[in-house]
Amino acid sequence: MSVQAPIKRLTAPDIAAKKGVEPIVSLTAYHAHTAAIADKYCDFLLVGDSLGMVMHGYETTVPVPLELMIMHGRAVTRGARRALVVVDMPFGSYEESPQVAFRNAARVMKETDCGAIKLEGGTRMAETIRYLVDRGIPVMAHIGLTPQSINVLGGFKAQGRSQDQWAALEADAIAVAEAGAFSVVLEAIAEPLAARISKAIGIPTIGIGASSACDGQILVMEDMLGLSPRVPKFVKEFGKVGALIESAIKGYADEVKARTFPAAEHTYAMRAESGTAAPATSKGGVAKKP
Numbered sequence: 256m257s258v259q260a261p262i263k264r265l266t267a268p269d270i271a272a273k274k275g276v277e278p279i280v281s282l283t284a285y286h287a288h289t290a291a292i293a294d295k296y297c298d299f300l301l302v303g304d305s306l307g308m309v310m311h312g313y314e315t316t317v318p319v320p321l322e323l324m325i326m327h328g329r330a331v332t333r334g335a336r337r338a339l340v341v342v343d344m345p346f347g348s349y350e351e352s353p354q355v356a357f358r359n360a361a362r363v364m365k366e367t368d369c370g371a372i373k374l375e376g377g378t379r380m381a382e383t384i385r386y387l388v389d390r391g392i393p394v395m396a397h398i399g400l401t402p403q404s405i406n407v408l409g410g411f412k413a414q415g416r417s418q419d420q421w422a423a424l425e426a427d428a429i430a431v432a433e434a435g436a437f438s439v440v441l442e443a444i445a446e447p448l449a450a451r452i453s454k455a456i457g458i459p460t461i462g463i464g465a466s467s468a469c470d471g472q473i474l475v476m477e478d479m480l481g482l483s484p485r486v487p488k489f490v491k492e493f494g495k496v497g498a499l500i501e502s503a504i505k506g507y508a509d510e511v512k513a514r515t516f517p518a519a520e521h522t523y524a525m526r527a528e529s530g531t532a533a534p535a536t537s538k539g540g541v542a543k544k545p
C-alpha cells in the first residue's frame with residue numbers, strides 16, 4: 256500500500272453516472288496552475304490536443320506529438336486533485352491498429368497518471384475502443400467535427416446541418432457507446448441532431464458547439480478566458496484575460512522605462528550587522544567591500 260495520502264479524483268464511471276442526474280462541467284487544461292483553479296469547478300479536465308494550436312502556435316492539431324501530450328498531461332495531473340483528467344491521443348498515435356493504440360494509450364496513462372484517454376472517430380474506431388476498454392483503459396470518444404481529420408473534412412465546418420448527414424453521425428454515436436466508451440464529445444453538431452443523439456445513447460454527450468441538449472459542456476480554456484485571437488461561433492468569452500495580460504505587461508514596461516519599478520519595497524536592504532552596514536547595490540545585492 257502507498258504511504259502517501261491518496262489523491263481522489265473522479266473516475267470515468269463517476270462521469271458516466273452523471274447522465275440524467277446533473278450537467279457535466281469540463282474545460283481543457285494544459286498546465287498545472289490553471290488546472291488547479293479549474294479543478295474546483297470541473298468534473299473532468301481534458302488535456303486536449305488543441306494545445307498545439309492555443310499554446311504552441313500550430314495551425315491545426317495534426318502536427319502534435321505524443322510526447323507533448325504526455326508533458327502537458329503530467330503538468331495537469333500535478334495541478335488537479337478532484338477532477339478526472341482525460342488526455343487526448345494525438346493524430347497518428349492510435350488509428351493504425353488497436354494494438355498500436357493500446358501501446359500508446361498505456362504509455363499516456365502510466366506517464367501522466369491520467370484517468371482516461373480521448374480519441375477521435377465513431378464507427379471506424381469502435382473496434383479500437385472495445386480493445387482498449389477490455390484492457391483497462393477508459394475511453395472518451397469524439398465525433399462530429401473531428402479536427403484531426405481537417406485535411407479530409409476540408410475545414411472546421413459544423414456537422415449535421417443537413418439531414419442527409421444525420422444517419423452516419425447517429426450511427427457513430429451508437430457505435431462508440433456500444434464499444435464501451437464512457438462518454439462522447441459532440442463537436443460542432445446541429446442542435447436537433449445533438450438532442451437526438453443525447454436521447455439515443457446511454458452514455459453522456461459532452462457538447463462543444465452542440466447546444467445545451469448535451470449532457471455536459473466543454474470549452475477550450477484559452478477561448479473562454481478571452482485569450483485566443485480568433486474563436487469559433489460556439490465560444491462565449493467569460494473573461495477578458497488577454498486584455499488584462501496586455502495591460503499588466505504594458506504597465507510593467509512603462510515602469511521599467513521610467514525607473515519606477517523596482518521600488519524600495521521590491522529591493523533588498525542590508526541586514527543590520529554589528530558595526531558598519533554596507534550599502535545596497537542598485538540591484539538590491541550587497542556592494543563589494545573595497
Ligand code: KIV
Pocket residue numbers: 283301302303304305306343397440442463473475
Ligand atoms: O483538443 C481539444 O481541445 C478537444 C476539445 C475541442 C473537445 O478535443
